[in-house]
Amino acid sequence: MGIFDALTTSVAGLQAQSYALQNISGNIANSQTTAFKRTDTSFEDLVASSSQSASRQTAGSVIAMSRSTNSLQGPVSSSSVSTHMAISGAGYFKVQAKTGESDGNAVLSGVDVYTRRGDYALNKEGYLVNGAGYYLSGYQLDSSTGNPVGDTASVIKVSTGMLAAKETAKVTYEANLPSNPSVGTLKTADFQVNPTNLPAAGAKLTADSTYTPIDTSAGGSLSFAVTYDDGSGAAATTTTINLDSSVDTDSSGKVSLTEAVAAINAQLATAGVTGVTASSTSGKLVLSGAAANAQSSLKVDTIATTGTGPATSDLGFNVAGQTANGRGVGQNYVAAKDNDTFQKESINGGSTTAYAADGTALSVQLRWARVSESPDTWNLFYKSDTSAVGSTPMWTNSGQSFVFTSGGKLDTTQTPASAITLNNMTLNGTNLGNISFDYSAGLTQFSTSQGTASISDIKQDGRAAGTLVSLGVSADGRVSATYSNGEQIDIASVPLYTFKGESDLKKLDGGAFAATKESGDSVESTQGKITGQALEGSNTDIADEFSKMIVTQQAYAANSKVITTADSMMQSVLSIIR
Structure with missing residues (x-):
């Protein structure tokens, strides 16, 4: 019986080594596959049930089993494609597979699977699809606030249509006005209409x-x-x-x-x-x-x-x-005929571009006029009509006196601390409505060498319409869209998921994995980090695989030698009978 057992065991050994060779072959074949996780082989001995004592037990047979290396990081390298993503550390992308098409549109499985393969590209429908055909999931973001829309990740779809224009509602401003202005104090007697006639508070x-x-x-x-x-x-x-x-x-x-x-x-x-x-x-x-x-x-x-x-x-x-407004109606403007005088008695306050509801670009030009030295008081003007002539208003007073203390800070007992409203702001005939002029970042009055205003920041929140130019991925996994109008908007956030039993995930085609009872459900995690314009490579080590191949070949040959020896022994037994 021992010879027959030896033959059976050797056959099992040949099968186990063949299984190991199959894994080695697959690992080598996928050495250049993006984010591939090699499969190693584990061997387990099988001992026949026996009532014999330990001294009479045999070595037993063998079975080969796969051992995953999902948790082993592959090398990360840069990519020239802006939508490529690499995961460093723990985590998987959530994706879905395509099952067919309906009216030319993709039909997805609706079943979430997971992958580390990050070679995503935008397809014609606006989906981010990796090289294996899996569709990326994430959180859609509100284009205005950047906050997630909803609390459930879904397949990301990027709108490839026009980005709608946005009307300007707020101008953000940060500047220092000179306590020693090069133009001195504005002389109201030089103007047809007193541009600094600001009625008392109260509409x-x-x-x-x-x-x-x-x-x-x-x-x-x-x-x-x-x-x-x-x-x-x-x-x-x-x-x-x-x-x-x-x-x-x-x-x-x-x-x-x-x-x-x-x-x-x-x-x-x-x-x-x-x-x-x-x-x-x-x-x-x-x-x-x-x-x-x-x-x-x-x-x-x-x-x-x-x-x-x-x-x-x-x-x-x-x-x-x-x-x-709260300063009264007033006639707070500079007539076109007084423009030259106004230019001489005021300083440049910077400029920006505002946008009407239809995306029309409108130039916002600002000037500051010092109207009093005790206390230090300034008025802000914007150019409301560039083509004005004669007595027609060209510059409009904001309607607010900006009063500064001797220390160069705003006197908030007389001036709003952070913002004013430019009521019914009209630029060259286009009414923008009430615009918030926000200077909460800082508006000061300190001496300067040139006696001019130092503008640290001036921007607004409107935009023209635009078309999609490109997509990119930031370090925190946010997908951003760049448009032809220069706007860059975060449109989606890509989360990562981990499993308690990561080694028990079920492998699928294309470098994807399915959750199993043993792996447990996915959990959104921040353990890993996404790097944009990069890819994770295969964790297969060719040199290591060749070493394992040599050992496997030798073990296979040894098992075949056992069969040859057993056959010879069988021949000897048969010779006894003859």
């Missing part, structure tokens, strides 16, 4: 002409809306004012200025708009906001006229929709 709308009593004898009436923004960040409040026969308290058939004021205040109070009051001055209608708030604003809009229909001018305002 105030004063009619441009004398109020015309509204004739209600034939059923005429006027409805208009008052909108008040208290500057606190809360929503603006709007109430509709009706001036008709119901407020004609003296039954004269007309709504007098006194009656109009009383009716407006009564209706404002009823509507809960406590920050606005109506009054009269020299026969004109006046609406005033909270005097203490330099950021408050007022707006009046005509809604409807009926009956004999008084004209809009009967309110005394020449312009429907007139708005006043």
Whole structure:
């Protein structure tokens, strides 16, 4: 029986060594496969059940099993492709396989598998697909905030269409104004209109002409809306004012200025708009906001006229929709005819490009004028109309006095500490609405050698429309898109996943792995690091594989020698019978 056992064991040995050779062959074949993880071979002895004592046990047979090297890092090298990614340390990309197409679009399996193969490229549908055909998953990011959209990773799809234009809403500014300006202090007498005439704080709308009593004898009436923004960040409040026969308290058939004021205040109070009051001055209608708030604003809009229909001018305002900010209406501008004087008596404040809602680029040119030395006070102007002529406004005052202490810091008791609003900012006829001018990064007044403004930073948050130019991957695994308008936007974040039983993952075609009961479920992890424009190579060591091949060949030959010897012994037994 021993000879037969020896033959069986030798055959098992040949099979085990053949299995090892198969793994070696596969490792060598994939020595240049991206992120390939070689498979080593482990041998396990098999001992037949026996009641014999230990001194009579045989060596037993053998079985070969695969041993994964998933946790062994492959070499990382740079790549010329911007969407390639390499993982350093622990972790896998989450991917899905393509199962077919529908109407020319990919149909994915919906089953998550995992890989370290990072040779991703953008396909025609906007997916990131690696060289083995697996589709990368990650978190889509909000283009405005950069925060993930949702809390579940899904297959990343990059929009290859136009990046929509974004209207400018904020200008960020950081600068130092000279305490020794080269132009000295602006002389208001040199200008047609005093460009520094800043009314006191508190929104105030004063009619441009004398109020015309509204004739209600034939059923005429006027409805208009008052909108008040208290500057606190809360929503603006709007109430509709009706001036008709119901407020004609003296039954004269007309709504007098006194009656109009009383009716407006009564209706404002009823509507809960406590920050606005109506009054009269020299026969004109006046609406005033909270005097203490330099950021408050007022707006009046005509809604409807009926009956004999008084004209809009009967309110005394020449312009429907007139708005006043917390500094009042004022006439704070530099006329075109005074531009040369203004250039001589102010300093350059820098420039940037703002964008309208349709992506139209608009130049924002800023200038600073020192209007007082005690205390040190400056006014900011922007060029609102480059083609203005004569008495037409060319430069518009921001409406805010910037007051500095003797130490060169903003006096926040007289100037907002971090930002102001440029109300209804209009550039060459294009209205951008209310623009936040944010100088929270720093606005100071210190002496300079040239007596000019030192602009550290000036930028805005709008953009023109653009087309996709390229994709890239940052060090933290963020996929960013670069557009033809120069914008670079993070569009997706690529997470990495680990397993408690990494060695028990099931190998799939194309360097992918499937979770098993033994490996456990995937867990999102930050143990590994993604490097963009790089690839992880195979962890196969050719020299080591050749060494193992020699040992395997020798073991195989030895097992075949056992079979030859056993055959010879069998021949000897048969010879005894003859």
